[in-house]
Amino acid sequence: MSLIGDILEELMEKSLSYKGARVNLFGVPKFKNRSYDSISSTLYRLRKKSLVENSSKQWYLTPTGREYVKKKTNTLKYFLNNFPKNAPKNLMVMFDIPEIKKAEREWFRWHLKKFQYLMIQKSVWIGPSPLPKEFMDYIKEIGLKESVKTFKLSKGYKK
Numbered sequence: 044m045s046l047i048g049d050i051l052e053e054l055m056e057k058s059l060s061y062k063g064a065r066v067n068l069f070g071v072p073k074f075k076n077r078s079y080d081s082i083s084s085t086l087y088r089l090r091k092k093s094l095v096e097n098s099s100k101q102w103y104l105t106p107t108g109r110e111y112v113k114k115k116t117n118t119l120k121y122f123l124n125n126f127p128k129n130a131p132k133n134l135m136v137m138f139d140i141p142e143i144k145k146a147e148r149e150w151f152r153w154h155l156k157k158f159q160y161l162m163i164q165k166s167v168w169i170g171p172s173p174l175p176k177e178f179m180d181y182i183k184e185i186g187l188k189e190s191v192k193t194f195k196l197s198k199g200y201k202k
Contacts, residue, residue, distance in 0.1 A: 046085050054104045056114050060119060118152045119185070122178045124157050126171045131199035132161065134172030138191045147187055150160060154178065161200070169200045 086102065094108035096119055104112065113158045136155065140148040155162075160170030172195060182188055 046081060049074070050082070050085060050089065051104065051112050052092065052106065054100065054102060055109065098194065108144035119147065120152060120181055122175060122181075123160065125175060126159055128159075132169050132171060132201075133196045133199045134170060134174070135163075135194040135196055136160065136168045136170070136174075136191065137194070138166050138187075140166075140187060140190045144187070144190075147185055151182075151187065151191075154155075164191075171194070 062082060081112070086095060086097075088135055092095065092107075093105055094111055096105050097103075123174055138148075138151065140151065155168045155170065158170055158174070161169040170195075174193070
């Protein structure tokens with residue numbers, strides 16, 4: 044995880060401290076593998092973005108910072124590949140996911156690769172069918188159903 048993620052995650056939790064430094068259960072400093080300058084400059088950048096504040100030598104998350112951490116931790120679901128290795132590629136998936144849903148689009152492409160789909164064009168993929176029901180239900184749940192079209196091929200695709 045990045046230093047930013049480590050710091051924000053640490054500030055989100057209530058943790059132990061010793062002489063103002065955050066420590067684990069055994070009293071070992073949490074950021075012992077990071078230089079003071081690196082931590083200091085990262086905290087400065089986080090404060091400029093209004094994600095953290097400092098009062099009486101104690102750092103804490105602002106409401107904006109808490110919302111940011113919640114958004115980052117509520118990631119998209121992960122689905123397993125249940126297709127056999129040499130499954131016939133007989134389903135075409137076409138999609139046009141808007142730029143405002145860039146994270147969802149990248150997640151969708153990543154899963155298509157994982158499901159052994161081949162990219163014909165950036166938004167046209169061919170692979171085994173049918174896509175898992177749980178996957179299709181989740182696509183509907185996150186609002187991508189209208190942006191994704193599937194077509195069953197009469198013959199399997201051979202590359």
